[in-house]
Amino acid sequence: MKRRDFLKLMAPLTLGIEGYVDAGSSRPRRTPPQTDPRSQAQIEAFMRQMQEQMRRMQPGMPPFGFPPARPPMMRSAPPEQAYTAPSATYDEYDFVMARVQFKEQGMPGQSKGPDLWNVRPAGDGNLLRELSAVIRCKVKPIEGAFDWGPQYAYNGQLNAVVTFDEPDRLREYPFLFMTGENRYEFSDAQKQNLQDYLKAGGFLLMDDCVVSDGGDFFYRSSYELLENLFGKGAVRQIPREHEVFHNLYDLREIGLPTLEYAQRRGMRGVRMTHGQNHGARGVFLNDRLAVFLSSTDLHCGWCDSHGVEWGLDGYRKTIQWGINLILYAMTH
Numbered sequence: 291m292k293r294r295d296f297l298k299l300m301a302p303l304t305l306g307i308e309g310y311v312d313a314g315s316s317r318p319r320r321t322p323p324q325t326d327p328r329s330q331a332q333i334e335a336f337m338r339q340m341q342e343q344m345r346r347m348q349p350g351m352p353p354f355g356f357p358p359a360r361p362p363m364m365r366s367a368p369p370e371q372a373y374t375a376p377s378a379t380y381d382e383y384d385f386v387m388a389r390v391q392f393k394e395q396g397m398p399g400q401s402k403g404p405d406l407w408n409v410r411p412a413g414d415g416n417l418l419r420e421l422s423a424v425i426r427c428k429v430k431p432i433e434g435a436f437d438w439g440p441q442y443a444y445n446g447q448l449n450a451v452v453t454f455d456e457p458d459r460l461r462e463y464p465f466l467f468m469t470g471e472n473r474y475e476f477s478d479a480q481k482q483n484l485q486d487y488l489k490a491g492g493f494l495l496m497d498d499c500v501v502s503d504g505g506d507f508f509y510r511s512s513y514e515l516l517e518n519l520f521g522k523g524a525v526r527q528i529p530r531e532h533e534v535f536h537n538l539y540d541l542r543e544i545g546l547p548t549l550e551y552a553q554r555r556g557m558r559g560v561r562m563t564h565g566q567n568h569g570a571r572g573v574f575l576n577d578r579l580a581v582f583l584s585s586t587d588l589h590c591g592w593c594d595s596h597g598v599e600w601g602l603d604g605y606r607k608t609i610q611w612g613i614n615l616i617l618y619a620m621t622h
Contacts, residue, residue, distance in 0.1 A: 372445070373391065373408075373445050373446075373448075373451040374445060375445050375446030376446075377449065377450035377451065377452075378430040378449045378450055379450075379462065380462070380463075382428075382430070383427075383428050383429055383430050383449075384427035384428045384429065385418075385421065385427055385428075385429050385465070385616060385620065386429075386430070386449045386450050386463060386465075387414045387417070387418055387429075387448070387449040387450070387465070387467060388449060388450035388451070388452050388463035388465065388466050388467065389407065389408065389414070389443075389448050389449075389450070389451055389452070389466075389467050389468070389469075390407065390452060390453065390454070390466050390467065390468040390494075391407050391408070391451050391452065391453050392407055392453065392454070392468070392470070392474055392476070393474065394406055394407070394470050394471075394472035394473065394474045394508075395472060395473050395474055395475065406442070406470055406471075406472075407468070407469065407470055408442050408443040408448065408451075409441060409442060409443075409469065409470075409499065409589075410435075410438060410441065410589065410590070410593045411432050411435045411440070411442075411443035411447050411448055412432060412435035412436055412437050412438065412439065412593055413589045413590065413591075413592035413593040414432050414448065414449065414467070414592070415431060415432030415435050416437070416592045416593065416595050416609070417592045417609060417612045417613075418430070418431065418432065418449075419431065420609045420612075420613065421612070421613050421616060424538075424613060425613075425617070429449075430449050432447060432448070432449070433447060434447060435447065437593050437594065437595055437596060437598075438593055438594075438598075450463060452466065453480075454476060454479075454480035454481075454483045454484050454487075455479065455480060455483070456483075457483045457486060457487070460483065460487045460492065461487065461490060461492070463492075464491065464492055464493060464619060464620065465492075465493050465495070465616060465619045465620065466487075466492065466493070466494045466495070467494075467495050467497070467589075468494060468495065468496045468497070468512075469496075469497045469498070469499055469508070469589045470498070470499060470508045471498065471499040471500065471507065471508050472507050472508060473507040473508070473510070473511045474508070474511050475511070475515075476515060481515070481518070481519055484515075484519065485519045485520075488573070488575060488580040488581065489575060489580075491578075491622075492580070493579075493580060493581075493582075493615075493618075493619035493622070494580070494581045494582075495581075495582050495584075495615055495619075496508075496509075496512045496581060496582070496583045496584070497584045497587065497588050497589050498512070498584065498585045498586075498587060499587050499589065499590060500585060500586065500587045506568075506585050509568065509583065509584075509585040512583055513525050513571075513583065516573050516581060516583070520573055520575075524573050525571050525572070525573055525581075525583060526571060526572070526573075526574070527569055527570070527571055528569075528570040528571060528572050528579065528582075530542045530545070532579070533618065534570075534579060534582070534614055534615060534618045535570075535614070536614075537614055537617055537618055537621075538610075538613060538614055538617055539610035539611075539613065539614055541607070541610060541611060541614065544607055545569060545570065546569060546570050546584060546586045546588075546611070547586065547588075547591060547600070547604050547607040547608055547611070548586040548587070568585045570582065570584065571583045571584075578622050579618065579622070582615055588608045588611055588612060591604055591605055591607070591608025591609070592605075592608055592609060592612060594608075
């Protein structure tokens, strides 16, 4: 199927509209209320074909043959490299996506894959682009990244990189993002700096990458860390009436989205998400949500602007979650 034909099939489905204007007509054409089974079958076949192509693609190549906004820089840095490039600041931008650099443990039975702290910078880039479009704020784009490539961010690619060894720098960024898929531990000094940062008004999004085989090691390490800092029972379910569920996008009905691609399309060869959807959990300090803990891999949803793994609806939902979280953090 040609790209143009695919777009014609997908337009009324993915945009969520009842009608669209055909290129050769000035009159709006209504789509039928029910999906044409033949069109749906073609879409399913096309998606299976694209999934197979994705397995053979080199990192950084855009799926579906859509050209990126700029040619991606085909560089992927090792996760342990030094990040010395100047960081973006709030003097220059309205919002800065700061990532936490930390060391994961490769212990037997406690790790499962290579998705470390600086994995898939394009996820940050997609979220920043969508945030800027929605609320018209100035953000720093993520250069040289497109959806799933490169695997690791190179020096200077992310907006900002911080560690919990530098308390003064932490306070420059009211929103921190931390992701991984393996077990980790903090030193006593790092724990104290994290606790001080959160008590001073900072916000931390902790998201477990769970798309590959294995357990939710990052989630469990984060849960244990937070209960060690704030006491047993400090990590609790966030009620769906809390404003983070509906401050901009109303997400009370869907809750936290999770990877459904393989299950939805019956593709037995595609590995399922391993790790459980524990729902939206967090730590509250004086009624303020200070930590949002996710076990469903929102970040990989941000990477998937072409709907290869999550589906286009899943991509939209994860982006909406990211925007809701950022708006909450920046207004509290």
